[in-house]
Structures are given as structure tokens and as C-alpha cells.
Amino acid sequence: MLQGMRKHARYFYVLFIIVILSFIFWGVGPLDKPTELTVAEVGKEKITIEEYWRTYENARTMYRQIFRDQFNEELEKKLNLKEAVLESIINERVMLAAAADMGITVSDLEVQDAILSNPQFKRDGVFKKEVYFRTLELNRMTPEQFERSTRQQMAVSKLKSIIWASVDGIPSEVTPGGDTQKAQELSRSLSAKRDLALKSFIEAAKASMQIKVNRERIS
Known part of the structure; x- marks a missing residue:
């Protein structure tokens, strides 16, 4: 195991x-x-x-x-x-x-887009305001608290992207359709x-x- x-x-x-x-x-x-x-x-x-x-x-x-x-x-x-x-x-x-x-900042529009695209608040692929408010109520959260938490999460994600970008890069020898095993090894190395x-x-x-x-x- x-x-x-x-x-x-x-x-x-x-x-x-x-x-x-x-x-x-x-x-x-x-x-x-x-x-x-x-x-x-x-x-x-x-x-x-x-x-x-x-x-x-x-x-x-x-x-x-x-x-x-x-x-x-x-x-x-x-x-x-x-x-x-x-x-x-x-x-x-x-x-x-x-x-x-x-x-590092997160705009109101970015927070709004993140909430609207959150699958937990969608029904049949469409954002439902009543589902959003009911979900927050069940979890004892106000919209302001959730928006603040979402903004924090996105700020951390942005910082991680900056850190990862410092080591990211596709070596010139890796080409589409090339050696799959080598590509996997490079992917693990990058991770x-x-x-x-x-x-x-x-x-x-x-x-x-x-x-x-x-x-x-x-x-």
C-alpha cells in the first residue's frame, strides 16, 4: 500500500x-x-x-x-x-x-467572474443567484465574507503563478508528437x-x- x-x-x-x-x-x-x-x-x-x-x-x-x-x-x-x-x-x-x-491585487470583476463560473452555484450550466445565496446561508457565510475569501484565494493563485513562471519553460528539444516518455519525464521534472x-x-x-x-x- x-x-x-x-x-x-x-x-x-x-x-x-x-x-x-x-x-x-x-x-x-x-x-x-x-x-x-x-x-x-x-x-x-x-x-x-x-x-x-x-x-x-x-x-x-x-x-x-x-x-x-x-x-x-x-x-x-x-x-x-x-x-x-x-x-x-x-x-x-x-x-x-x-x-x-x-x-498583488484582485479586481472586483475578477471576483465576480470567479463566482459566476463556480459550478457549485450553477444549475444546468447556468449561474443561479438563489443557489448562490442558499449555499452561503447553509454554510453560515455572508456574500461579503465569501467574496473576501474568493479574493484571497485568487491573490494566492496569482502569486503561485508568478513563482512557477520562474521555473517554467518548454525545452527546445520537446516537439509536438515527439517522444512521449521523454515528455513525461520533463513534465515530472518541471513539477x-x-x-x-x-x-x-x-x-x-x-x-x-x-x-x-x-x-x-x-x-
Whole structure:
């Protein structure tokens, strides 16, 4: 089983990142509940206990879908899931702060387009305002909170694109219809370079930020 995990490590990594990013949909930020206990602080941004456990449960659900009956307490410990979830949320906050420092902005029109194209708010391929408001209401969010979270998510995505662009590029020897195996190897190499560039950026950004973590609250 673990051999299969290593074989498809990139696949699981992408799925996990998708799960972690999904926390943005459910609402984040200290403006919502300023008095709630926090598990970590990244600068002025707080990561609440509620947000952490919600994201953790989302991650467990995703891994349960992947591993089915093989997902148990032992595998969860091997994955170091609790720590991985916390680290991922912290990294997103670091990216958000870095994006703000770099002057990366998201326009109202970009936010609007993102919401209108969100499949969760569509019926028969068409955006439905009543579905949008009902979905937010069910998740105890106001349109303003969701729009703010969407803007944050898009700012982080823009920053990631800038970081990845620094290592992207198609070698001249790769041509359409060429060696498929070589193209796949180059694709894996590019993905590894992207991951390394992103990790290096985050670690450098962390060094310049004040980060407090209360791990005992998730033990």
C-alpha cells in the first residue's frame, strides 16, 4: 500500500492541496470570530481551532475516499495528517501575506467572474443567484465574507503563478508528437522544480514573519 502511495505521490499531493484550499470556501479570517481560540497566528492573521478541525475533517474525508477501507488510524499517523493540515493552512496564510506585500491585487470583476463560473452555484450550466445565496446561508457565510475569501484565494493563485513562471519553460528539444516518455519525464521534472520553488519561497517568507503555533491545541 505504501509503495502505491509513493508511486502516486504527486497525485495524492495534488488532491491534498485541493482539500486544503477548500477551507477558503467555508470562510476564514479573524474578522469573522475575533475572540475564538487560535491554533496559530501568521502575522496578524489568526487560524482558529474551528477552521483547523474543519480543514482536518475535509482532509480525512478525501483520504478515506482514496484509500477506502485501508484508511485507518495507523495510516493517518504515517501520513502525519494533523501536522500536514496545520502546515498547509499556515503556508496559505504566509502566501496571502506575501501577496499583499508584493502588491498583488484582485479586481472586483475578477471576483465576480470567479463566482459566476463556480459550478457549485450553477444549475444546468447556468449561474443561479438563489443557489448562490442558499449555499452561503447553509454554510453560515455572508456574500461579503465569501467574496473576501474568493479574493484571497485568487491573490494566492496569482502569486503561485508568478513563482512557477520562474521555473517554467518548454525545452527546445520537446516537439509536438515527439517522444512521449521523454515528455513525461520533463513534465515530472518541471513539477518537481515548481514544488521546490514554491517551498523555497514559503520558507524564505516565513523567515521574515512572526509565526506563533499552539500545537497542544490539536494534540
